[in-house]
Amino acid sequence: MKTSFVRLFVAILAMVFVAGCKEKKEENVIITTKPKVVEKKDTVCMEKIEHNVSAKWRGSEYNIGVVRHTDKSLAITEDESENKYYDNRIVLKIVRPDGTTFLNREFVKSDFKDKVSEEFYGKKALVGFVFDKVDGSNLRFAASLGSPDKFSDDFIPFDVFVSPSGDVSIQLSQQNLIDSSREEDI
Numbered sequence: 001m002k003t004s005f006v007r008l009f010v011a012i013l014a015m016v017f018v019a020g021c022k023e024k025k026e027e028n029v030i031i032t033t034k035p036k037v038v039e040k041k042d043t044v045c046m047e048k049i050e051h052n053v054s055a056k057w058r059g060s061e062y063n064i065g066v067v068r069h070t071d072k073s074l075a076i077t078e079d080e081s082e083n084k085y086y087d088n089r090i091v092l093k094i095v096r097p098d099g100t101t102f103l104n105r106e107f108v109k110s111d112f113k114d115k116v117s118e119e120f121y122g123k124k125a126l127v128g129f130v131f132d133k134v135d136g137s138n139l140r141f142a143a144s145l146g147s148p149d150k151f152s153d154d155f156i157p158f159d160v161f162v163s164p165s166g167d168v169s170i171q172l173s174q175q176n177l178i179d180s181s182r183e184e185d186i
Helices: 002-020 109-115 118-123 174-185
Strands: 049-057 060-070 076-078 084-086 088-095 101-107 125-135 138-146 155-162 168-172
Touching: 049 125, 060 125, 060 138, 088 125, 088 138, 109 118, 109 125, 109 138, 109 155, 109 168, 125 155
Parallel strands: none
Antiparallel strands: 049 060, 060 088, 076 084, 088 101, 125 138, 138 155, 155 168
């Protein structure tokens, strides 16, 4: 029994010794993570896009070409992640059946400025322009201003009309107005 008491006493003494040797926690030590080095990304050029289609208009077959290309002379824009992009210039060329040019016009974002808010305009790019259909006596094109990120769905659609006399008019897409009125009903 005496040996049991001695063993118990030695065990308690060993525990006190081990506990007493623990290093005290310093209260003024701050643990943090190493700051991440953010690499500055280069300004991105959106890809060049070319579309060529034929359309039966005014009794004849017209050739319609649309080319979107980066224009580094235009203001730089950015997407939702603050990646910087060069804006685009769009060239619309409509050729008559005899090979002469009916219309050769360039579009830039500023052509749409009076149709959107200043905040939206400042952060977006001219991202899309395609032939839609013959609409009465006009050619109708679908255009869009929006996020330059090709995976984004943040954009505003427009209808661009070309009359038989070559006049161009731009308005918010009727589809956009229909979608907006549905949102107000919800």
